[in-house]
Amino acid sequence: MNSASRPDTVSANGLRYHWPTRPVVVVCIDGGDPAYLRQLLADGAIPNIRRFMTQGFATVADGTVPSFTCPNNMSIITGTPASKHGISGNYYLDVATGQAVVMTGPELLRGDTILARFAEAGAKVVSITAKDKLRRQLGKNLDLRRGNVSFSSEHADRCTLAENGIEGVLELVGQPLPGMYSMELSLFVLDAGIKLLEAAHRDLMFLSLTDYVQHKYAPDEAEAKRFYQALDQRFGRLEALGAIVVLTADHGMNDKSDAAGEPNVVWLQDLLDDKFGKDDVKVVCPITDAFVAHHGALGGFVRVWLRGKATVQQVMAAIVGLPGIEAVLDKSTACTLYDLPADREADVVVVSDAGTCIGARAADHDLSGLAGHRLRTHGGVSEAKVPIIVSVPLNEAYRLKAATATPKSWQVFDYALNGTRTSA
């Protein structure tokens, strides 16, 4: 498409986004808690990120609560809070069947992705995610003809033109298929993005990593440093290719183990079974996904659905005041406070503090994957602070906007596209 026929702006879910004059690459560093940046900036380990922060823009934004991967990636890619896009966890309870349902289907995502709207208008767009569970929602309604691309590094060996808009990804990147639990799964996403940008012009790219490293290693551990150095080098390469590089995260990460290294867990289904009888209420851990080895499906936010006699007030009274519990909310309070979709919300929402996580039944959580590591996980309000870093300065309107109210991470494309536009 030549510049004469491209629109000045593209609208997605009620907001207008300016057409980028240079490639814009938004990277979601999964589990990229601001603590990693603080540590590695102090170590002098991430010079490119430091330069972006100095020459461009940097802030700590509010992510979506629950601070899980799926809700936050959908917030970022649609430019809306969860109340609009509808993805409020990895799982929710289908009250008709009483079964927990995985929330990764594109039919559950409400509204459009910013990428799909730009592709429709003729932009060249790319979406690459580490975990395949995100791929179909990130690629919702994305026209994969005309050079647009959507795939995961987890399934990089299975890409077809029809499903992904690309084939031969392993050959393109020149690397073997990365392991599901490895830092290479994330680095592959960035290396593929770099290869695609080297090969042809792209208007808009979204590169979403995995939090394997952050679940396993604290900011001061050598492996975390090695990972961030590898990221930093690739961010530098993207910038050298002419891109505006925008970094954010889906959620943070906290150590939730005690002095002896044992996880601090509130086993909520066990506790409520004891109080009200087995299965009178149903606890759903919305962190649950195929990648449970590094967190054992333990997170900082769970949902409780009433299934029998116990009332909302009785359930809340049984949980309030438990050590490590930060908030116990009824449905409408939780939806108002965290901007969540009411039709997918539970009767009671429970949030743990920074040092504690919540599980359902102790017998149902497999913690063997921790293999001697301290439990690090996320989901609560204490893991909802995320960085937004832009490699170029913001225009005056967006500098003012950021100074006036804490940015939300669902505004990252707004900052990336509208905030970097200079009046030509």
Ligand SMILES: [Zn+2]
């Ligand atoms: Zn995540």
